[in-house]
Amino acid sequence: MWELQHLRYKTLALSISDCFRGARAMTEDTKRRLRKGERRDQILLELRLAPHVRVAELAGRFGVTTETIRRDIDDLGRAGLLDRSYGGASARAPGGYRGLDERSRERVSERDRLARLAVAEVREGDSLMIDAGSTTMAFARALALSDMAVTAVTNSLQVAMILGSAPRARVVLAPGGYRHDEAAVIGTATVDFLRGYHVDACFLGAAGIGVQGVSEAVEGFAAIKQAMLAQSARRHFILDASKFGRVHLSHVAAPGEIGTLVSDAAPTPDLHAALSAAGARMLYPDGG
Amino acid sequence: MWELQHLRYKTLALSISDCFRGARAMTEDTKRRLRKGERRDQILLELRLAPHVRVAELAGRFGVTTETIRRDIDDLGRAGLLDRSYGGASARAPGGYRGLDERSRERVSERDRLARLAVAEVREGDSLMIDAGSTTMAFARALALSDMAVTAVTNSLQVAMILGSAPRARVVLAPGGYRHDEAAVIGTATVDFLRGYHVDACFLGAAGIGVQGVSEAVEGFAAIKQAMLAQSARRHFILDASKFGRVHLSHVAAPGEIGTLVSDAAPTPDLHAALSAAGARMLYPDGG
């Protein structure tokens, strides 16, 4: 009976493993046999349908020992393809957010504090634009908790799903080409769509901020951020202190275009000087 | 120290619990005190950021016993707001898909077989439209496994995320108002956007099919399905046998407009007669 089950999966699984091996640039994975790859593809795919799988259940389904499954998800976890958890594995949320296992409790509350600082800038009834990123996800979560009536336009699937669960929030999702690593849509369709909306405020993340302004690493995100900036009466960048002084490929906004910088710590003196000279507002805990 | 942590959460959590209680129509939840509701909101929201939380970790964070957390997630699980798992809880995937715990192993393979039957209708290089639903999610999963080069336009966030993980698939997401219970976008913006594409084939789910044609329960989905049908050279409905004979509010397609019905079992004689008289093609295991 297990044999039958196994064969079915064997025919079903084709070769996503190839992509996976390719992505890992032939390190230790090239040595692995088919059976293993198939199983791992199955695990990964199952994890896209259900957010969590259990070791014991997978073992039963594939007709192998729990130890084998354990080794599989250990390796997959090491490769960053899923998150290990007691008794099983869970899908790694796309969009940059790391599970709590990797973060200390302090960082969790830091994240929430920064997010609430940004939520304080939102007024009841506001229309918003929110872009993709781990900071804006945390912002969306805090905004959902605040139970404010807002309408949000976003290109982030995560933000849509998080904020969409709040009873008084309306979410409009922009169209575009789907980027799986960021769980967001991107492209000219996205930008064109955004131009059709005028909102009270936008809340954006970014990869870096320096004296020359805000910059972004992911190609294609910069254009979206700029489009959102252009349609918003009030502009906000939510950036934790680790972004200070970092410069990335794509230019997003000059210091004068930043509006308000929401952060979890005061900017470095030179950054503070440059931003304040350009008329940017800065907001951070302990007196901003 | 725990006191501090707890207070922070106390201020953060406002009143999504109200919505939750409201949704449950004041059964046993009305009796519950604030503390409990806050904790549960936190759990639910945390689950939107991370796909899995552990009992022990939550207990530590809230400064309560694991037993309390266990009771929380038990109740939340009973209310259908999350999925229980050994050692913790995982987010319930929106869009109708139920975790494996609730389904027998047979139904899992049935689901996969139906999905693969539909995938067999896809040709390398095809452009597709795929709508939202649990059947189309399974289809997207099987399509991702097939490793075919396809371009898919969809209004389902789940389909986008599943298919978007396949290396050779391109996914275009339609815009629109976000419907959280279905994890899909909906509305005139969605329909208008779809009209901008011509595709080789569409794969749609639906709530029911009868002699009068295909019908749908979710308001607003019918228009999207019709738009997708209109833009597709080949038309497919993926429906399991439980949909046979069911009639729902919104009309989607007459028998003559169905194209191909992909199912896991042969339609009932009268349904078969009506469809075949209208020129619909039928596809099911064991000789279609």
Place this chain on the structure above:
DNA sequence: ACTTAAATGTGGGAGTTGCAACATTTACGT
């Protein structure tokens, strides 16, 4: 203030999982 019920804590036994060392099987190259 008193009563009552809900909410939470405690403790122990049963079941699950994790881990590591070692045995066995399987797959591949020569």
Place this chain on the structure above:
DNA sequence: ACGTAAATGTTGCAACTCCCACATTTAAGT
């Protein structure tokens, strides 16, 4: 066909989780 190494299975023990019943605390109503 043989040898080798990867892959998987097996076993035992420690750690963790679950669940039950009962004790204790907390919150609400009168």
